[in-house]
Amino acid sequence: MRPGLFDELLELTLDHIWLCSLAMLFAVLIAVPLGILISRRVSLQAPVLAFANVLQTIPSLALFGFLIPIPVIGGIGRRTAIVALILFALLPILRNTVVGIQSVDAAVRESALAMGLSPWQLLTMVELPLSVRSILTGIRIATVTTIGTATIAAAIGGGGLGVFIFRGVASVDTTLILAGAVPAALLALAADWGLGWIEQKLSPFSS
Amino acid sequence: MTVEYRDVCYRIGDRMILDHLNLRVEEGETLVLLGRSGSGKTTALKMANSLISSTSGTVLVDGKPTTGWDPVRLRRSIGYVIQDVGLFPHYTVQRNVGLVPELEGWPADRIAARTEELLDKVGLDPGLYGPRYPRQLSGGQRQRVGVARALAADPSLLLFDEPFGALDPVTRVELQRQFLELRRTFGKTSLFVTHDVHEALKLGSRIALLSEGRLVQDLPPAEFLKSSHPEARAFLECLN
Ligand SMILES: Nc1ncnc2c1ncn2[C@@H]1O[C@H](COP(=O)(O)OP(=O)(O)OP(=O)(O)O)[C@@H](O)[C@H]1O
């Protein structure tokens, strides 16, 4: 092993995790409430989902590029990378929140109202517990994608394991490319497994 | 509590679901809404607890238009057995039954005692069925839990939408008997929907017959039996 490679690997891996965690945290904080909102306002649903859809179809490198000239959120560096990752993560969480809430049985919703639950109680006691699984699936899908996409963040100075990959590509160094790609893949697998486990645990009743 | 429908219409598109309904349910009375499938029974019932708003006309509960009530207060004082039961799938049977007492902030031991009492009353062993989830019950058992849930917080008005529909004839008769007993002891005002004329005659202090959204008869059971209205006759012919 090349000297210093291991230390740098550790550092970039932690950096990668930090980058993805921060992006996912904001994505969840935006997408879940927004999903709840548009599950109630059907007229907003189509435009919001379409917008999130468009965001996701933009090639990731291009989106990173588009953001650079934008003031405040743009520029070269970490902030831009996180913003782009958040935008990419929105759609699966948004969609699964809406699907989860809308799949609550109409009779259950109606009886909840008939028992005198307030709209807030309907949300927290019935709709969210019954859609927690669907929402978590959305978060898991988004996380796995984000871990992969985050390797491209290095292109605009976002850091993370992509640093190895880009350096490896530039110097035609396969070892270096693998040193970036393999840990990223392992992180994605670990996230998939870990979040899948939480999904099972948190589902309102195991089926 | 009293319920009064004043010239109530409900229209979907250009279809009249309820057509100028005028009906008054007095304190302590059991009014049975009888009618064929699609005649508007459920629609009329859901107006009493404001799940549906009328297109025109007024529904008054305790003399006050439902639009003037805080919907949460109104619904907490009304027990409702919904036709499709609608138990919370993520709550156990006992928590489902204790839902309204829980919302009303009863202490835990009082909720537990009340839940046990009610499950017993609807013929479900509280120790055996209390900890189960709704999906672990049969359709008829779920329906009984629905009845228990509606009664839990001692509401002053009861709305029953075919509560005994999915029960075997023996349990059905047993629950009808309990219903009559409940009425005798507590004298609660009830609106009871059914399309079973037997049940209507047995439970109702008055029978209101709906046909295509219109009220065509409104009589005590003894007089209903003698009615000459064709729709009433059609139902009475089912008796033999
Ligand atoms: N949301 C709706 N959209 C369109 N039509 C509706 C809606 N709800 C009810 N209806 C129609 O209104 C009529 C009355 O329905 P309602 O549920 O009150 O009947 P019901 O007397 O309770 O029948 P059942 O005995 O089968 O339960 C029916 O013809 C039904 O198709």
Ligand SMILES: [Mg+2]
């Ligand atoms: Mg009905």
